[in-house]
Amino acid sequence: MLRPRRAILEMAPYSPPSSGREGKIRLDFNENTLGCSPRVLAFLREKLSEERLSIYPEYEETRRALGRYFSLPESHFTICNGTDEAIQVLVHTYVGEGDRVLVLHPSYAMYRFYAQVAGARVAEIPYRPGDLAFPLEELLAAIGPDVRAILVSNPNNPTGSAIGLAEIVRILEAAPAAAVLIDEAYYDFYGVTALGLIEKFPNLFVSRTFSKAHGLAALRVGVLFSREENVAFLRKGQSPYSVNALAALAVRAAVEDREYLENYVRQALAARGLLYEGFRRRGIRYWPSQGNFVLFEAGARAIEIRDALRARGVLVRDRSYELPGTVRVTAGTPAQVARFFDALDEVWP
Numbered sequence: 438m439l440r441p442r443r444a445i446l447e448m449a450p451y452s453p454p455s456s457g458r459e460g461k462i463r464l465d466f467n468e469n470t471l472g473c474s475p476r477v478l479a480f481l482r483e484k485l486s487e488e489r490l491s492i493y494p495e496y497e498e499t500r501r502a503l504g505r506y507f508s509l510p511e512s513h514f515t516i517c518n519g520t521d522e523a524i525q526v527l528v529h530t531y532v533g534e535g536d537r538v539l540v541l542h543p544s545y546a547m548y549r550f551y552a553q554v555a556g557a558r559v560a561e562i563p564y565r566p567g568d569l570a571f572p573l574e575e576l577l578a579a580i581g582p583d584v585r586a587i588l589v590s591n592p593n594n595p596t597g598s599a600i601g602l603a604e605i606v607r608i609l610e611a612a613p614a615a616a617v618l619i620d621e622a623y624y625d626f627y628g629v630t631a632l633g634l635i636e637k638f639p640n641l642f643v644s645r646t647f648s649k650a651h652g653l654a655a656l657r658v659g660v661l662f663s664r665e666e667n668v669a670f671l672r673k674g675q676s677p678y679s680v681n682a683l684a685a686l687a688v689r690a691a692v693e694d695r696e697y698l699e700n701y702v703r704q705a706l707a708a709r710g711l712l713y714e715g716f717r718r719r720g721i722r723y724w725p726s727q728g729n730f731v732l733f734e735a736g737a738r739a740i741e742i743r744d745a746l747r748a749r750g751v752l753v754r755d756r757s758y759e760l761p762g763t764v765r766v767t768a769g770t771p772a773q774v775a776r777f778f779d780a781l782d783e784v785w786p
């Protein structure tokens with residue numbers, strides 16, 4: 438047997454449960470539950486040709502469109518193959534074997550994943566028991582000179598907890614030697630961004646994705662922002678063609694259709710309110726969320742309930758492996774919430 442690096446040997450494998458989802462009510466991955474803007478498909482149809490597919494991707498137009506959309510110069514971001522590549526590039530740029538990385542728990546699994554691949558020592562700061570609030574003081578206390586990266590989902594998946602700019606500034610000021618990533622995958626549902634702090638803090642990195650509100654999860658597009666000199670280092674260690682040509686085209690159309698995005702976000706926020714109301718009426722405990730998803734308490738039967746909902750065509754995500762008894766449901770549209778509760782009422786308690 439050819440022996441891999443120790444970091445790989447010691448890692449637990451990660452396999453998201455993600456097959457056979459098409460055609461069901463997808464309330465399990467916090468995607469856009471309707472699909473992307475129809476303008477994306479129309480644009481792809483118009484632009485695709487045999488020749489286009491034979492040419493390595495070109496990003497100039499996409500960079501220009503993203504610069505306009507995010508109101509930042511092109512020198513301040515790099516386009517990535519999803520947030521996942523953004524996390525990987527950041528970790529590979531700043532974290533070495535044996536360095537310390539701070540993440541929160543529970544949070545997006547890929548932070549720990551890429552830090553472990555790099556051979557880092559990962560410390561997990563738990564969200565506060567009970568209300569699952571952001572453990573700011575605990576995180577600040579864990580920061581030391583050997584911490585090279587702090588990876589924060591804001592709002593956090595799966596708890597829905599979020600912090601404001603004042604808290605982000607406290608983290609940035611406490612960790613001048615660490616790359617601090619604020620992952621804003623759910624920005625469109627929250628509306629608070631750290632992008633405005635980028636010029637002021639040389640240790641700040643912000644990521645956005647087109648996988649959630651924009652409905653392009655299959656294409657894998659994210660954007661990683663920082664100061665110009667940091668972005669130059671990130672790009673040095675990044676594959677020059679990690680984003681494929683279809684994805685680069687699709688994003689250009691997606692950013693043009695703000696109306697589609699705003700309309701979907703409105704529906705998701707209404708759906709979130711209906712989830713709260715439905716849980717309250719049924720006496721089911723839930724955690725208020727700043728994202729397009731709500732975590733609720735399903736108790737000892739969490740996995741059974743997930744499976745029974747699946748049998749009725751409604752997909753939700755069990756989180757009991759990290760927060761016992763909890764299940765996460767995506768806030769899609771009001772009609773999807775109604776379908777969810779109809780199915781839940783058949784299987785609850």
Ligand SMILES: Cc1ncc(COP(=O)(O)O)c(C=O)c1O
Nearest residue numbers: 519520521545590594622646648
């Ligand atoms: C906090 C967070 N970041 C990033 C992602 C994934 O983003 P991408 O599809 O851009 O890799 C997710 C998806 O679940 C997420 O919850």
